[in-house]
Amino acid sequence: MNYITPDNLKDALNFLACHGEDTEIVAGGTDVMIDLRAGKLEQKKNLLDIRNLAELKGIDFKDEKLFIGAGVTLTEINRSDTIKKYAPALVKCSTTFAGRQIRNRATIGGNVAHSSPCGDTIPPLVIHEAVALIANKTGEKLIPVEAIASGPYQSSLSKDSIIVKFILKPCRANFTDFQKIGRRKELAVSRMSMAIMADKDEQGRISFIRVSLGACTPIPQRMDEVEQFLMGKIPTQDLIWDAGKILAEKMAGVTGRRASSVYKEPAVQGLFMRILYPVVL
Amino acid sequence: MEDKTVCIEFTINREKKALQIPSRMSALTVIRDILGLTGTKEGCGVGECGACTIEVDGQAINSCLMFGAQLDGCNVLTVEGLEKEGQLHRIQKAFLDNHAVQCGFCTPGILMSTHALFEENANPDDEEITKAIAGNICRCTGYQQIFASIKDACSTKTGNG
Ligand SMILES: Cc1cc2nc3c(=O)[nH]c(=O)nc-3n(C[C@@H](O)[C@@H](O)[C@H](O)COP(=O)(O)OP(=O)(O)OC[C@H]3O[C@@H](n4cnc5c(N)ncnc54)[C@H](O)[C@@H]3O)c2cc1C
Ligand code: FES
Ligand code: FES
Numbered sequence: 001m002n003y004i005t006p007d008n009l010k011d012a013l014n015f016l017a018c019h020g021e022d023t024e025i026v027a028g029g030t031d032v033m034i035d036l037r038a039g040k041l042e043q044k045k046n047l048l049d050i051r052n053l054a055e056l057k058g059i060d061f062k063d064e065k066l067f068i069g070a071g072v073t074l075t076e077i078n079r080s081d082t083i084k085k086y087a088p089a090l091v092k093c094s095t096t097f098a099g100r101q102i103r104n105r106a107t108i109g110g111n112v113a114h115s116s117p118c119g120d121t122i123p124p125l126v127i128h129e130a131v132a133l134i135a136n137k138t139g140e141k142l143i144p145v146e147a148i149a150s151g152p153y154q155s156s157l158s159k160d161s162i163i164v165k166f167i168l169k170p171c172r173a174n175f176t177d178f179q180k181i182g183r184r185k186e187l188a189v190s191r192m193s194m195a196i197m198a199d200k201d202e203q204g205r206i207s208f209i210r211v212s213l214g215a216c217t218p219i220p221q222r223m224d225e226v227e228q229f230l231m232g233k234i235p236t237q238d239l240i241w242d243a244g245k246i247l248a249e250k251m252a253g254v255t256g257r258r259a260s261s262v263y264k265e266p267a268v269q270g271l272f273m274r275i276l277y278p279v280v281l
Numbered sequence: 282m283e284d285k286t287v288c289i290e291f292t293i294n295r296e297k298k299a300l301q302i303p304s305r306m307s308a309l310t311v312i313r314d315i316l317g318l319t320g321t322k323e324g325c326g327v328g329e330c331g332a333c334t335i336e337v338d339g340q341a342i343n344s345c346l347m348f349g350a351q352l353d354g355c356n357v358l359t360v361e362g363l364e365k366e367g368q369l370h371r372i373q374k375a376f377l378d379n380h381a382v383q384c385g386f387c388t389p390g391i392l393m394s395t396h397a398l399f400e401e402n403a404n405p406d407d408e409e410i411t412k413a414i415a416g417n418i419c420r421c422t423g424y425q426q427i428f429a430s431i432k433d434a435c436s437t438k439t440g441n442g
Binding site for chain 1: 284285287304305307326327328331334340341342343345346347348350351353394397412413415416417
């Protein structure tokens, strides 16, 4: 294998245009190292280290949009006042993401590109209707984050392209949260994760809501049915419970009922209740 | 797949090094097998135990999840670099004083996680300490003595560092 560290995005994209099929991009390397050890990268000829690409760095708020470079680490997310202000659920997700050592290296771009169903950054990105700016040698395009994973551990990105940054709609709601359920408190891989953003009008009716579910569906996704069910209604305990039921049914519909559904369906309903409880009148 | 080599230059424990290494060798293997610095341990090899923790540019990282090639241009500290001029670092002293070492396999990694924590924050509270060492598993001590040592090291001014 070759190990290449291009100095800029243009050189990296030129290289991928010729050798994309045989090349694995390395950002933090926390997934790549494990895939390599597991023998999943035997056909690759090159490792392309993207650490020097300035275009992938930085966090910025401009023209009512939040920009997060694909090379931004979970630690940087955790410490960013800008992200805390405009996408607090993403900061919340960074506090429970692996341990300190991994957060110091793992990037948001790597987390999304790896397309693991339990990628914790995806549900918080989805509630902000985030799009990824994807570049290849011939140009750039915008793809919604939800469309990047085409299946568990399968990305729809073409092999000649790099995620440059994510563009998020800033949080305008008063309530937002991310929670996950894992096997233990620290360093747990998510069994189920959920990001929610919600707001109420003067009459106490839900005027804005975004719900995104991760880990328990093959690819993280936005739960439109639940959002539609709740819009314009006064959030009582019973209503949230019913909405949680719809969410559980939607999840079962996406994944197909399996043995684990017995605990997963009540768990998803419970997690939904727990997150939205502060919004109940 | 045949491995090509890659040249790297970095500083480790205040010494400059220039090496030629196989392209997919981990930073852990570079440190242990090429440089002979065996204080850094391999436990799980997949990012879960923290025995391989080193400091890169002031941040604790798992060397088993990092390519050796990624060390290029970095400033690296391993457990061997904590001691200066024959003087143990105050974190090491505190671990001895508080009997925080049983089999010792986790110790280098926990020392490095603690050192990185102190670089950022000389007086961490209990929660910050817990967060900083959450990625380090100890099978022997039950963490009580480790926690006590770290608290102790916060308040002592003896030793180097
Ligand atoms: C012990 C352990 C615990 C973990 N806990 C969690 C957790 O709690 N939550 C969670 O979500 N994840 C967790 N992870 C996985 C997490 O570390 C990774 O998903 C990480 O975010 C990937 O980022 P990276 O920079 O290390 O990517 P890399 O490993 O460098 O790359 C990952 C993949 O993405 C591709 N890639 C990287 N960057 C780009 C880009 N800019 N454009 C196109 N493709 C790209 C690479 O080619 C590769 O296929 C854990 C991992 C370990 C080992
Ligand atoms: S050996 Fe690196 S984390 Fe276990
Ligand atoms: S002292 Fe044995 S693992 Fe910690």
